[in-house]
Each structure stands twice: as C-alpha cells, then as structure tokens.
Amino acid sequence: MRKYIEEMLKRKDLLIYLVKSGLKAEHRNSYLGYFWWLLDPLLGVLVYYFLVGVILGRGGENFAVFLVIGLVAWRWTSTTVSTGAKAILKYSSIINQVYMPKAIFPLTISFTQFINFTFGLVVVAIFLLFFGVAPGWQVVYLPFIILVQLLFLLSISLFLAYICVFIRDIDNLLTHLTRIWFYSSPVIWEGGRLSGAADAHWWVQLIITINPFAHIVTAYRDILMYQTTPQFTGLIIIGGLSLCTIIALVYYYNRNEHKIIKAL
Template sequence: MKTYLQEMLKRKDLLFYLVKSGLKAEHRNSYLGYFWWLLDPLLNVLVYYFLVVIILGRGDDVENYPLFLVIGLVVWRWISSAVNSSAKSILRYSSIINQVYLPKSIFPLSFTISQMFNFLFGLIVIAMFLAIYGVMPDWHIIYLPLLIVITVIFLMAVGFILAYVTVFVRDIDNILTYVTRIFFYASPIIWVGGRLPPEYSIFVDLNPIAIIVTAYRDILMNHTTPDFIGLGIITVVSIVAIIITLYHYSKNEHKIIKAL
C-alpha cells in the first residue's frame, strides 16, 4: 500500500497532464469553448425553472427559488459529471494502460479533479444569482472551502470504487445512468426536502448528496451552519472507502490489465 502511494506521487506530472488534457478536451470542438462552463448551468436553470414553475406551478412558495435552483443544479452537475466520468476513466485509457505500467487509480482521480475546476466556474454563476437577488453571503462563507474539500473526498471515494468495479462489470456503466437519475429526484435539487411525506424522509436524511447540496445552500443562501454531523460521517466513510479501494488497486493491478 505504501509503495503504491509512493508510485502515485511519482506520477503527479501525469496526473496534472490528465487533468489539463481533460479540461481542454471537454469543449475542444465547440464554438463557445470554455464559455460553456458558464452557459451550461444557466441553461439548466432555465429548463428546470420552466418545468417546475411554469408547467407544474411549483416553486413559488420557496423564497428566491431560481437561486435555490441554481445552487442545487451546479452542485449536482459537479457530482453527476464526476461520478459518470470517473466510472469510465480506466476503460477510456485502456490502450495506454496496456502498454505502460501506471497506477490505475490516477485515472478516476484526474477526472474528479478536472470536474472540480468545472464546478469553480459554476460558482461564478451562483455568485451572479446571489448578486441579482441581493443575497450576500455572511461569515458562514468561511465553511465553503471545507465543504468543497469534503465533496472532493466523497467523489474520490465514489470514483475509485466505480472505476474499479466497472473494469470487471461493464454493465455498471449502463446502470449508472438510471442510478444517478434516481439520486437526482431523491435529492432536493429542484424541490425542497420538506415536501416529502414523513415515511420517505429517509431519502433526504441518509442521502449523502442531499446532505452536501443542502450544506451549500446553508452556507451561500440561508446563512446557517451546515450539518457537520452528516458531513463528518460522509467524510469518515469516504476516507475509509478510499483506503480500502486503494488497497484493492495495489493488490489487483494485474487483474485490471487482464480484464482490459
């Protein structure tokens, strides 16, 4: 395990290259290029605002609902894109992996980091909505860097696990589309968690994505302290999962190559 971590540190230049190339490749063939990082969350807000407010007639009872919506969608975009891209990361670079020995965990880690940079652009969109609605963050904003770190740790754990399992069970990639969709509707992304009937409240209380999304709204919008108990549990479980998964990577690198 120690040797494996040292090998990962030796490959930090490769990690930087993968992150940089991933960011460039994402919008390489588009006319708007990196502007899509700002435009995409804005378009998402317009679509769901039209769906929820105009068509379904909901959202009016939530103060500053567009702001509520943009925070949820920007955070969700980060989580879903990081999970989906990390799951396919080892398979995506299979041609390189079969030629040169590389710690396989570098690949899901690179996608997790690159999607974090996309999220930072999303924060610009959130800041625009905060200014439009006159909601200025107070001292609770100091928790934001900590919350970003917790989110990265959570996404690293999920990415490591999915990337490893997907190598051996290719159907995971297909199933993941439906799983992420379930989590989208089971989390307060476009609706308020309190609207669920009491018997279904467990989907919010024990849902890590719901806890994380709510924490961003608490810090940026509600001016309250986030649920550090829930965030702490997410962090501890994620760190344990990372350690266990990296151990499996170090012991089964040869099996990954054979499966590819």
C-alpha cells in the same frame, strides 16, 4: 501500500497533464469552447425554473438561487459518476503500454470535474448578486463542504472505475441510477433543507437522511442562502467514511492491479 502511494506521487506530472487534456477535450470541437462551463449550469437553471416555477407554479422565495446551487452541485456529482466509471477503460491503451498506478485515472476524472465545478461557483455568485442574496459569515465553511464532496466523489470514482473494468454493464445502468438519485435528492424541489423536511412524509425524511448528496447540497444552501451553520454531523460522517473508503480502495487497487491488466 506505501510504495503504491509514493508511485502515484511520482506520477503527479502525468496527473496534471491528464487533467489539462481532459479539460481541453470536453469542448474541443464546440464553437463556444470553455464558455460552456458557465453556460451549461445557467441553461439548466432556466429549464428547471420554467418547468417548476412557471408551469407547475411552485418554488418559493429566491427559487432561482435555490435551483442554481442545487444544479451546480449536482452537475459535479453526476458528471464525476458518469465519467469516473469509464476512467480506466478510457485510458486502456496507455495502461497496456506503460506501468503506472491505475488509481491515477479515476483521480484524474474527479479533479477535472472539480475544476469544472469551480466555474459553476461563478454562476452561483452571479445569481446571489443579481437576486440580492448575501451570504453571512458562515460562507467560511464553503471550503470544508467542497472538501467533503470531493472526498465523496473520489471514493465513488475509485469504486466505479474498478468495478466497470470487470462488469461493464454497470456503465449502462448508471444513467438510470443517477436519474433516480437526482429526483430523490433536494435539487429542484423545495423543502430541501433537512429541518424543513421533518414535517414531510416519513419516507421523504428517510431518503434525505441516508442520501449523502442531500446533506451536501443542503449545507451549500445553508451557508449561501440562509445564513445558517451547516449540520456538521452529517458532513463529518460523509467525509470520514469517504476518506476511509478511499484508503481501502487504494489498498485494493495496489493488491489487484494485475487483474485490471488481464481484464483490459
């Protein structure tokens, strides 16, 4: 395990290179190029604001800000899940030629999408400024919430990347599973704060309680919109379990890398 981690650290230059190449490849053939990192979350907000706020006539005060925070956080989650599942398969040609720790590849995907997420935060900042929503001192908790989500997504990427090498049908199911996850999370529907959901149906509260992303997106809104301290209990549990899962999966990668090579 220790040697495996040391080998990963020795390959940090490769990790950085793969992250850079991944960022360049995303919009290599598009006219707007990197501008899509800002335009994509903005268009998402416009679509759902028109659907929920205009057509359905729902949404409360500062609903556009509510939407942009949820959609930017969700975009990081959904893209990491979808691309992380194919992380090892994507680089199978490299894996078959040169030995390197296979856990590097899902980590590469996770950090690539993390950089994309930082551009989404620029869009969030623009919305906060435009609608006159000023975060309070609680914004100092933002790095902690980002760290919790990063650990959560790293654990998912490591798990899915390994499983999809052997059960490739999972990749086909992920589109439908993430869609269910999206609509069962407080991304576009109001009442997303855990305190506000207490008066809702019991099954709504249950979904929010067991949904890690619900805690994460609620924490973002608490500090950026509502000027309140996030509920640390849920965040600490998510971060702690994610960290333990990462350690366990790295150990499992170390013991079973030969199986990955055979499956590829």
